[in-house]
Amino acid sequence: MFVVFILVFETFYSCKEEAGDPNPYADILSSTPLSKIENYVGLESQDWDSRIFNLDKVALEYVKELNRVDGFTESPSPLKDLQPFKTTLLNALNSQSGPVVSLLKKKLFRIYFCEDLGGSAVTGIVRKDGDPIGGFVILDANTLNRNANDWISYKENSSFQKGNVKIRIRIEEEKQNSKSNALRYILLHEFGHILSETEKIGPSFFSHKRSFANFEFYKGIWRSEKVSYLDDSVFTFRPQIRFYSESLSLEENWEKIYPVLSKTPFPTLYSATNADDFFADSFVSYVHVILEKKPWALEILKNNKTIFKMGNGIEKDSLSTQRKIIEKIIFP
Template sequence: MCRLFVVFILIFETFYSCKEEAGDPNPYSDVLSSTPLSRIENYVGLESPDWASRIFNLDNYALDYVNELNRVDGFAESPSPAKDLNTFKSTLIDALNSQTGPVASLLKNKLLRIYVCENLGGSAVSGIVRKDGKSVGGFVILDANTLNRNADDWISYKENSTFQKGNIKIRIRIEEEKQNTKANALRYIVLHEFGHILSETEKIGPSFFSSKRSFANFEFYKEVWKSEKVSYLDDSTFTIRPQIRFYSESLSLEDNWEKIYPILSKTPFPTLYSAANADDFFADSFVSYVHVILEKKPWELEILKNDKPIFRMGNGIEKDTLTIQRKMIEKILFL
């Protein structure tokens, strides 16, 4: 092979690599960079171990942040402060205090504030806090109305929010009967949102602050995600995945469940929510790991037709195809 041709290949590969690393435009970058909530100066008293000092009702900064996120995501909702903050706060504190071991330590170190609101446009959103240009933790905003359900009802509501109402529906069980409480619903959703914070602080994926994001060189997403919203499975194994959108009631479950759940069970996605986008792939893998593997709690999905089961599956976090992902989560928790 002539030297000129080798040089050409090297130039081409370098150009292609840079193009890959440039990634897709990140519509959230400006929102995160501009909000005062991302600045460590907005937080005081973080040395206190008391969760009550970190839970706030929606303020103007948090309102502006959610409105900007909803604008980007195409949601029309605009949140308002919670009417009964104290009752919700008490349940939330119970949920946070029930966490033990390495998860509890991570939460205390990196979950700097929780805001409570109504009419969020979903169950919760999260954000990142930076100090001297380094991501050190984050915050979560919770919808008190959406989360005013016990654990099984909440996660079943979330799963069904993708689909039009009809004779077929989904039921998910994530707690034993005595543990099926509102506090455990909050425990689960806070862990999912905390997963987004960990993905940033532990550099699992591209930074939320980058104007462009590429997942190509991050081990957690290898052979699963090309970009935030495009999976390697979209053109072959899981072709309906790009149409799935939570809180939209946009798909017919009756017409599409056989194209979704039996296929989902054979993919590297542990849950349907983890297939929504690359960021939720990590966040839902994290909460699935803590819930199913670490805490040994149930996670069982049933599809019901006229209240009779026609399909069942579990959480897929223990699949062989997620070995790398489990090891990375273990490293965060135990090293």
């Protein structure tokens, strides 16, 4: 089950009253030692090996508190054997090329591994003198049990009941269809949440209330974290979509979802689930499709026969503002 806890941060508003939706994570994020730069040493090293850790007590307490808020009963534990997973992760990190590498080296301070996370990835931010400067990711080792195309297809199908209609997505050519490239995609998505805070793209999980109203990336698309301007008339089915719920019939509903999605500013269905993932999935889509020119092709099949096709929508005209914002982050 791939559940991403999106922990993105922002500087506090100077106004006396905060506007927006209540944020149940604010106190956890403010109190955890993981958010303080004093707890990180050796960041001057460019060696990824020095930034990969097994779950420790501080990270454990952090995840347990998040799970408590989210209603999960899982209590994560360290891996008995870190090395195989560390090797896969190093392959994923070392395969990254171009300008994104500099961003990762500068802002991805630590990566933890664990078991029984309650989800697949937790992302958080590190601050120095109150300012966000980077972040960390905690990964469940179970995220590494599928190659890239199988992983993203599994994720996309997780909203729907099993039946004669299914979704297949290809994000890698067969020679590159590996577990490390699945992890690479996951990490880029998580890193998008870190960038959202350090680049002040969206509201903060340090704030007790979060409003998206004054952020350029979300204008005209998101009213709040979970309510879109498109819900009333354009993409009315969107609020019913829940990843990892297996709650909807794909056969009965795909025509209300994917043909409509292709005409919206959402590059992927996952980016349409909430405002935070709108940025994170737009970021990984930009890097994957535009910067690295890798494939991203979705098919809907009925009895193994293709009945619908679409690509990643990151190149749509309706996302020109979002692309420019991402470009400024990657090419400052």
